[in-house]
Amino acid sequence: MSHASLSDKRPGSSLRGATLPKWFPWATAAGSIVLGIGISAVAGLDSDIQWGLIAAILFVLGSYAIAAKVEGRRQAKDRVATSLVWVAFILAVVPLASLIWETVRRGVKVLDGYFLTHSMGIVGDKEPGGGIYHAIIGTLEQVGLAALISVPIGVLTAIYLVEYGRGKLAKAVTFFVDVMTGIPSIVAGLFILSLWIITFGMGYSGFAGSMALTILMLPVVVRSTEEMLKLVPNELREASLALGVPKWRTILKVVLPTSIGGITTGVMLAIARIAGETAPVLLLVWVTPLINTNPFSDPQASLPVYIYLQYANSGGAGAAYDRAWAAALVLIAFIMILNMAARGIARWKAPKTGR
Amino acid sequence: MDISTNTTAPPLPAQPPAAEQKRAARATTRPGDRIFLGLSRGSGIFLLVVMAAIAVFLTYRAAVAISKDEANFFTTFEWNPTGSPPMFGIAVLAFGTIVSSIIAMAIAVPVSVGIALFITHYAPRKLGGVVAYVIDLLAAVPSIVYGLWGILVLVPKLDGLYGWLDDYFGWTGILSWQGGAPRSLFTVGILLAIMILPIITNVSREVFRQVPQMHEEAALALGATRWEVIRMSVLPFGRSGIISASMLGLGRALGETMAVAMVLSPLFDIQVSLLDYGGGTFAQNIASKFNEANPLGRDALIASGLVLFVITLLVNGAARMIIARRKEYSGANA
Amino acid sequence: MAKRIDVSGLNAYYGSFLAIEDISMTVEPRSVTAFIGPSGCGKSTFLRTLNRMHEVTPGGRVEGKVMLDDENLYGAGIDPVSVRREVGMVFQRPNPFPTMSVYDNVAAGLKLNGKYKKSQLDDIVEKSLKGANLWNEVKDRLNKPGSGLSGGQQQRLCIARAIAVEPNVLLMDEPCSALDPISTLAIEDLIGELKERFTIVIVTHNMQQAARVSDRTAFFNLAAVGQPGKLIEIDDTERIFSNPSVQATEDYISGRFG
Numbered sequence: 025m026s027h028a029s030l031s032d033k034r035p036g037s038s039l040r041g042a043t044l045p046k047w048f049p050w051a052t053a054a055g056s057i058v059l060g061i062g063i064s065a066v067a068g069l070d071s072d073i074q075w076g077l078i079a080a081i082l083f084v085l086g087s088y089a090i091a092a093k094v095e096g097r098r099q100a101k102d103r104v105a106t107s108l109v110w111v112a113f114i115l116a117v118v119p120l121a122s123l124i125w126e127t128v129r130r131g132v133k134v135l136d137g138y139f140l141t142h143s144m145g146i147v148g149d150k151e152p153g154g155g156i157y158h159a160i161i162g163t164l165e166q167v168g169l170a171a172l173i174s175v176p177i178g179v180l181t182a183i184y185l186v187e188y189g190r191g192k193l194a195k196a197v198t199f200f201v202d203v204m205t206g207i208p209s210i211v212a213g214l215f216i217l218s219l220w221i222i223t224f225g226m227g228y229s230g231f232a233g234s235m236a237l238t239i240l241m242l243p244v245v246v247r248s249t250e251e252m253l254k255l256v257p258n259e260l261r262e263a264s265l266a267l268g269v270p271k272w273r274t275i276l277k278v279v280l281p282t283s284i285g286g287i288t289t290g291v292m293l294a295i296a297r298i299a300g301e302t303a304p305v306l307l308l309v310w311v312t313p314l315i316n317t318n319p320f321s322d323p324q325a326s327l328p329v330y331i332y333l334q335y336a337n338s339g340g341a342g343a344a345y346d347r348a349w350a351a352a353l354v355l356i357a358f359i360m361i362l363n364m365a366a367r368g369i370a371r372w373k374a375p376k377t378g379r
Numbered sequence: 380m381d382i383s384t385n386t387t388a389p390p391l392p393a394q395p396p397a398a399e400q401k402r403a404a405r406a407t408t409r410p411g412d413r414i415f416l417g418l419s420r421g422s423g424i425f426l427l428v429v430m431a432a433i434a435v436f437l438t439y440r441a442a443v444a445i446s447k448d449e450a451n452f453f454t455t456f457e458w459n460p461t462g463s464p465p466m467f468g469i470a471v472l473a474f475g476t477i478v479s480s481i482i483a484m485a486i487a488v489p490v491s492v493g494i495a496l497f498i499t500h501y502a503p504r505k506l507g508g509v510v511a512y513v514i515d516l517l518a519a520v521p522s523i524v525y526g527l528w529g530i531l532v533l534v535p536k537l538d539g540l541y542g543w544l545d546d547y548f549g550w551t552g553i554l555s556w557q558g559g560a561p562r563s564l565f566t567v568g569i570l571l572a573i574m575i576l577p578i579i580t581n582v583s584r585e586v587f588r589q590v591p592q593m594h595e596e597a598a599l600a601l602g603a604t605r606w607e608v609i610r611m612s613v614l615p616f617g618r619s620g621i622i623s624a625s626m627l628g629l630g631r632a633l634g635e636t637m638a639v640a641m642v643l644s645p646l647f648d649i650q651v652s653l654l655d656y657g658g659g660t661f662a663q664n665i666a667s668k669f670n671e672a673n674p675l676g677r678d679a680l681i682a683s684g685l686v687l688f689v690i691t692l693l694v695n696g697a698a699r700m701i702i703a704r705r706k707e708y709s710g711a712n713a
Numbered sequence: 714m715a716k717r718i719d720v721s722g723l724n725a726y727y728g729s730f731l732a733i734e735d736i737s738m739t740v741e742p743r744s745v746t747a748f749i750g751p752s753g754c755g756k757s758t759f760l761r762t763l764n765r766m767h768e769v770t771p772g773g774r775v776e777g778k779v780m781l782d783d784e785n786l787y788g789a790g791i792d793p794v795s796v797r798r799e800v801g802m803v804f805q806r807p808n809p810f811p812t813m814s815v816y817d818n819v820a821a822g823l824k825l826n827g828k829y830k831k832s833q834l835d836d837i838v839e840k841s842l843k844g845a846n847l848w849n850e851v852k853d854r855l856n857k858p859g860s861g862l863s864g865g866q867q868q869r870l871c872i873a874r875a876i877a878v879e880p881n882v883l884l885m886d887e888p889c890s891a892l893d894p895i896s897t898l899a900i901e902d903l904i905g906e907l908k909e910r911f912t913i914v915i916v917t918h919n920m921q922q923a924a925r926v927s928d929r930t931a932f933f934n935l936a937a938v939g940q941p942g943k944l945i946e947i948d949d950t951e952r953i954f955s956n957p958s959v960q961a962t963e964d965y966i967s968g969r970f971g
Contacts, residue, residue: 039781039784039786039791039792039795039796039799043790043792072536073536073537073539073540074539074540074543098604098607098825099604101604101606102604102605102606102607104606105605105606105609106501106605106606108493109493109494109496109497109500109501110497110501111493112489112490112491112492112493112494112497113493113494113497113502113510115490116490116491116493116494116514116573116576116580117510119533119573120513120514120517120573120576120577122528122532123517123520123524123525123528123532123573124517126528126531126532127524127527127528176422177422177425177426178422180418180419180421180422180423181419181422181423181425181426183419184416184419184420184422184423185423187419188416188419188420189423193420193423193424194423196427197423197426197427200426200427200430201426202695202699203430203692203695204426204429204430205695206630206691206692206694206695207433207634207688207691208630208633208634208635208636208662208687208688208691209634209636210634210636210661210662210665210666210684210687211433211437211634211684211685211687211688211691212433214437214665214680214681214684215432215433215436215437217677217681218436218437218439218440218681219432219436222440222674222677223436239429239433242426242429246426270409270411270412271412271415272411272412272414272415272416273411275415276415293519296519297519299521300519300520300521300522300523300524301521302521302522302523302636302637303636303637303662303665303666306637306666306669307665307666307669328521328523328637331523331524331527332523332526332637332641335526335527335530335531335641336641345531348527349527352523352524352527355521355523355524356520356521356524359519359520359521360516360519363515363516363519364516367515504771591808593804593806593808594808594810594811596766596769596802596804596808597804597808597809597810597871597874598810598821599766599769599797600764600766600797600801600802600804600875601797601798601801601821601822601825601874601875601878602794602795602796602797602798602799602822602825602826602878603794603797603825604794607825611810611821612810615810615811615812615813616811616812618812
């Protein structure tokens with residue numbers, strides 16, 4: 025401890041600075057938590073957010089003070105950075121873990137076969153019972169339609185950009201794909217509203233929602249497909265062209281098959297993204313407690329909107345909240361499965377497209 | 380280019396053009412190629428048409444609404460398109476949108492950069508990988524679920540924090556609290572921060588991972604501590620990435636609809652204190668007013684949506700410009 | 714300033730893979746020691762154990778002793794950060810900090826290690842750039858980004874940055890392999906001047922270079938791919954290139970393998 029200041033000055037010969045033991049961060053953390061709880065108890069603060077914050081602040085300040093004293097200023101700064109990074113990590117993990125935990129915990133209450141296979145047709149907003157069958161159908165149809173429209177258009181656009189695109193048109197398309205990526209979902213909904221419903225005078229329907237979802241999905245598909253096509257080495261194209269294969273067959277038979285894994289991943293991630301969209305669907309598909317299998321006419325239900333309605337229309341009835349959580353769990357599970365499958369495909373196909 | 384064409388052109392005037400023409404003709408007349416090019420170019424054009432349509436229709440409906448508005452659309456503090464005369468303006472919405480986004484960014488950017496550093500430079504490799512994967516997945520959690528969690532789990536927990544802030548910082552005026560349920564712009568900011576955390580983290584993480592090993596070793600070899608390595612090599616290299624990540628997050632926060640609509644208790648007025656009711660956001664206002672809107676009301680909402688659209692465009696454009704400029708700078712040494 | 718390095722019984726691992734085995738040698742102060750050997754023989758790995766950079770690689774781990782004068786670099790309580798301040802390093806590819814100016818690049822190490830007055834910094838920067846034979850070329854653009862220099866200038870900038878903090882030892886990991894012949898010559902000349910003040914260890918693929926710049930040469934080899942690299946012999950450069958005591962060294966030098 026006596027030569028703590030050595031490392032601050034030019035040490036000359038010494039390579040050793042006073043170093044705090046390995047358990048120092050853990051001890052400081054534990055001490056801070058105990059102190060934080062203690063202070064909260066004395067001051068009568070009951071919220072865990074408060075003592076958590078107090079403990080975090082104590083931890084950062086404490087690490088700095090002790091390390092500055094023992095190890096010197098530079099080491100102390102390093103320790104503060106380390107503890108701040110850890111605090112950031114914990115700060116982020118707590119709410120995100122809570123989100124998952126609460127959804128699962130509260131969601132499993134009513135989640136069963138009955139819930140998945142029945143609609144809300146005869147069930148009042150505040151009564152127990154009912155299910156999400158109609159919402160699942162709605163979501164699958166709307167998302168499916170959106171994918172059906174945006175996948176071919178998106179992939180073809182990407183092919184145009186990568187394989188043919190030079191000049192002004194390609195530049196414009198690239199630019200507007202970027203712009204499109206940033207469209208807030210509610211704005212996409214408003215556009216379809218003003219076009220389809222106000223101007224053309226059509227009614228609310230699943231298809232109207234699909235069109236808004238298409239606007240959200242299209243740029244994602246274009247971007248990810250573009251990235252994947254760019255990964256296909258030029259030698260492959262040239263090898264095929266040199267054999268006298270026409271360009272369009274080269275693209276269909278060589279380029280696309282090589283990158284199909286990555287494209288699939290991109291498409292699945294795009295689907296996962298739009299499956300949870302609520303705002304445009306609320307605007308364009310409206311709501312119904314009944315099963316409507318026809319996406320082209322009349323309002324349809326959908327999972328995200330169902331969650332919203334169970335919360336908003338129930339006036340705090342426990343049964344409705346349970347249904348909302350259960351539907352949220354189903355929605356998250358659906359999206360997570362899509363995500364993991366997409367990543368799985370990406371990993372599985374990766375070596376082939378790699379180099 | 381010019382020289383080569385000039386020198387090569389004269390010697391071969393007679394024969395090659397014909398041959399070339401023939402070859403060119405064959406290439407373009409091959410029906411498969413023509414159809415395929417047509418299809419793919421058509422898709423690109425379709426995309427442009429959609430974008431143009433979005434601009435045209437939103438602008439048209441907005442113009443209809445604003446022409447009937449008896450008040451100044453940009454400075455009015457009320458939203459009453461059904462009144463006679465109809466008076467509505469976006470001042471409160473602009474305020475709420477900007478304030479909540481600023482709060483969200485103030486929380487989310489430092490925390491996200493921290494987690495990204497945690498994953499790439501601090502955590503043991505396995506833990507880092509797991510954290511990265513989980514945060515990747517969390518980026519996909521739909522906003523409606525964040526909204527449900529926000530109103531049923533987060534809001535009840537914030538009572539204590541609000542009281543605390545009021546006790547110690549109430550004197551600032553900005554953090555005083557009259558005691559309503561904690562469903563103000565401040566809560567919205569916190570929730571938005573949690574929602575955009577994953578996306579900012581993911582993008583920053585990717586950027587940090589791409590920092591060339593040799594830049595970090597340069598700092599290490601000079602006797603830099605881990606934090607000094609990060610400050611000398613990682614952060615300068617990643618700055619444009621962090622900015623673009625933040626802008627992406629900001630874009631999301633600005634346009635976020637359902638989570639805000641569920642958590643915020645809107646009041647069409649501006650309050651000095653962030654903890655008291657006051658303000659709304661563009662997107663939230665559209666979602667919650669749409670239900671009972673008459674035709675003019677819908678047009679008014681579309682007009683506000685157009686403003687939101689323009690703001691997001693500006694934010695994204697700014698992000699892209701920053702990245703482009705940084706790219707030129709750092710491209711020279713890549 | 715210059716210090717002696719005394720290595721004994723050193724093993725270095727990547728995870729469970731033993732990369733170099735049981736190396737012992739002495740590096741004299743104020744001299745240039747060159748490491749030569751075929752690719753993968755662990756000479757760069759060994760070099761990186763001399764300033765504890767090896768353990769920066771995930772899974773990197775070292776056993777044995779490296780004495781810098783009378784202090785073991787791997788002893789208890791030794792701070793790797795201070796080790797790297799005392800043992801400078803120049804890398805294979807020039808790596809100036811891309812966002813810093815020429816001036817800030819040279820001053821980077823100094824700024825870490827305490828407070829200097831502006832005039833002091835100016836002096837040291839000038840002295841270091843002169844020491845790296847770069848001053849005349851960059852004195853008019855000290856505030857331009859370091860990445861704007863040519864490859865050879867960048868490498869000399871990195872040398873200036875390394876010597877600015879007055880290390881005891883300077884490690885060079887194939888410092889010329891990314892450079893053209895003229896820049897290489899400039900660096901080789903520089904090495905000849907720097908050895909007046911520093912202990913220099915240089916890894917090189919180029920045997921002529923080893924012969925030109927070094928006082929002593931160490932030859933590393935490995936029995937087969939997947940086997941650990943070993944030190945075959947270390948001797949005066951002249952001897953190694955004229956009359957090595959091990960057959961493998963002669964084979965390598967005469968170009969029979971590697």
